[in-house]
Every structure is written in C-alpha cells, then in structure tokens.
Amino acid sequence: QVQLVESGGGSVQAGGSLRLSCVASGWRYLPACMGWFRQAPGKEREGVATISYGSGSTDYADSVKARFTISRTIAWNTVTVNLQMNSLKPEDTAIYYCATSPGQCRGASESAFDYWGQGTQVTVSS
Numbered sequence: 001q002v003q004l005v006e007s008g009g010g011s012v013q014a015g016g017s018l019r020l021s022c023v024a025s026g027w028r029y030l031p032a033c034m035g036w037f038r039q040a041p042g043k044e045r046e047g048v049a050t051i052s053y054g055s056g057s058t059d060y061a062d063s064v065k066a067r068f069t070i071s072r073t074i075a076w077n078t079v080t081v082n083l084q085m086n087s088l089k090p091e092d093t094a095i096y097y098c099a100t101s102p103g104q105c106r107g108a109s110e111s112a113f114d115y116w117g118q119g120t121q122v123t124v125s126s
Contacts, residue, residue, distance in 0.1 A: 002026040002115050004098055009120030012088055016124070020083040022098030022117055027077045031100035031115070033108055034072060034081045038094035038122075048096070049083060050105040059105060064092075088124045095119040 008020040020036065035050035049060045049070040058070050069084040081098055097120075099113035 002100075004100065004115055004117035006096070006098055006117040006120040009096060009122045011123040011125065014089055014124055014126050016088050017084070017086045018088065018122060020085065020096055020098075020120060020122075022081045022083075023078060024081065024098070024100055024115070025078040027079075029102070030074075030077065030079065032103055033101040033105035033112075034079065035099050035101070035105070035108075035113060036070060036081070036083045037097045037099060037110065037113075038092075039097070039119075040091075040094040043094075045097070045110065047110065050108065051081065052105050053079065057105070085122070088122075090124045090126045092122060093124050094122060096122050 003026050004024045006022045036048040037045050039045040051058045051070045067087045071082045073080045098117045100115045101113045103112050
C-alpha cells in the first residue's frame with residue numbers, strides 16, 4: 001500500500017528557513033514524478049515544485065524560484081522528497097502537500113497526481 005508521510009512543517013519568522021520531507025513507500029511501480037503543492041486559507045491549491053524520479057530534473061512555480069529547492073533520494077522502493085525553503089515570506093503560509101504521479105512531470109496538471117500526503121502546516125510571520 002502506497003503511503004506518503006510528510007514532516008518538517010512549523011512556524012518561522014519572515015526570512016527564515018524550513019525543510020519539508022515526504023517519505024513515499026509501498027511502491028510496486030515507482031512514480032515518474034513527485035511534487036509539492038500548497039493551499040493557503042481561502043485559496044485554491046497550487047503547485048510549488050516538481051522533480052522527475054528518473055532524471056532528477058526540477059521545475060518551480062515563479063513565486064518560489066531561487067528560494068525553494070526540491071530534491072529526492074531513493075532507497076529500494078522508498079523515495080524521500082525534500083523541499084528546502086529559504087527566505088520565507090508571509091505569503092508562503094499554507095498547508096503543504098507532497099504528491100506523486102505515474103506520468104512525466106513536464107506539463108503535468110494537479111489531476112495527474114494520484115497519491116497525496118496528509119499535509120503539513122507552514123506558518124510564516126512578519
């Protein structure tokens with residue numbers, strides 16, 4: 001059974017850093033794409049960053065480029081996806097979710113992601 005378990009959320013002041021981790025296990029066939037999404041209060045969920053399982057290529061939302069870094073490590077059938085968040089801003093406050101998709105990252109919409117974590121809260125105060 002596939003499970004995605006996130007950790008690392010919390011509260012930080014603007015300009016600070018947090019590192020989110022997502023351990024994805026139980027795969028029969030490893031996913032092609034992994035990503036982080038977030039949902040702020042009163043807003044729709046949006047994509048933050050994706051990483052290709054095979055090549056490790058990454059993509060970021062414009063709002064987080066040069067501040068966030070997505071990475072992954074692979075061990076047998078367990079994948080850990082990390083999101084290093086630096087220079088945090090109050091507008092980064094949201095619940096952050098990791099997710100995986102069996103398809104390629106390029107051009108993938110949110111609906112292509114079929115497994116989701118439970119979410120972890122990130123709060124950035126000014």
